[in-house]
Amino acid sequence: MFQRDYFMRMIHQMTEMVAQVMALKQEKKKEEALQVIDEMLDRQFRLNGKLIRSLSDTDIISMMTVRGVVETANLHAIALLMKEEADLLDEMDQAEQSYSIRVKALHLFIRLALLEAEPLLRSPSEEAAELAAKLREYELPRATKELLLEWHEAEGRFDQAENVLDELLTDGLMGQEAADAFYRRLLLMPDERLLAGGLPRDEVIDGQRRLYETPVIEKAGGGSGS
Template sequence: MFQRDYMMRMIEQVTAAIGQVMGLRQRKEHIEALKMIGDVFDRGLRLQSRLVHTLSDEDLVKLLTTNGVPDTVSLQAIALMLREEGGIREDQGAETESYACRIKSLALHIRLTALDAEESLSDPAKEAEAMLDKLRGYELPPSLKLLIAQWRERQGRYDEAENWLHERLEDGSAGAGEAAAFYERLLQLPDDRLVAGGLPRAEVEHGLADIREQGVL
């Protein structure tokens, strides 16, 4: 009961805060909007703002996991607050800060999809799609490319998973062994799933053969 009451209070507080932050942003009251976001971190989540920005998305998940159970409501709150901060920083012309907030927001939302988190504050998958679109045209960190590739594979969007795999092969963050394992996993799937995922069996076989022909396996 206590845990549910806590979650409901958190949902109400964050939902109200998002609405207020959006209003402040529309009125270009950026300092006040950032202060409100900081208050959500400091008072609502009991996490110092500095810690939220310093820790990686993976470390935030670990920090907010107790006895193997992640606090997905708090993680959603952090991801949404970072989304809002990213927009405010963009309005201020602070591209580096905006990029950092959006990268972490995207990573957290993707991790929430992997945790099958309930849509307590928003739909993590839709939020991830929207944030990925915002970051289109930017070079993403290798760790995030891996998260996206894994997410696309879980979604059954195999052609997109392959595209991200190729990006990682090009930047050196993935090796031929990982690529071969990807294609071998897909070959275990029925033809209809491969076709639906945009990567028919013939293309999967070609991808695996191409990796093997490089002579590094």
């Protein structure tokens, strides 16, 4: 009962925050809107924008994990605040800051989707899809592409997962063994599921075959960008 009450209270607070930020944006009061976000982070989580920008997505998740259980409502709220902040920074022509915060928010929403977390205002997957679309024109870090691959595969978008896989292979950021494991997982699935995911079995087999026709050279390291 307490958890449900807390969750509903968080939804109410996030709804109010988004409405307040939107109103300030319409009034061209972007600095004030950023202040609203900072105040919410401080009041609810004892965090601020500067600290959030210095933490990785895994750091933030660790902070929101109690006795091995991720507090998904809190994590979703933080990701939503970061998403709103990134949009504001975009409008203020601070593209570099906006990009890094948006990537981090994308990571958090994908991780929430993989945890099958209950939605606040929208589902984590809907939020992640919106952020991924906004980041489409950018060359994303390796860690982001790996998360996108995992997310697309988990949600049955096998054609999109293969597109990300191809990028990682082309960039030398994934080895042949890991790529082969992806195709082998798909081959265990029924035909109808593969078809629904945009990657029929013959294309899965062809993709796996192509792995062995073109040598894959995996680069060492690779930044996480998160």
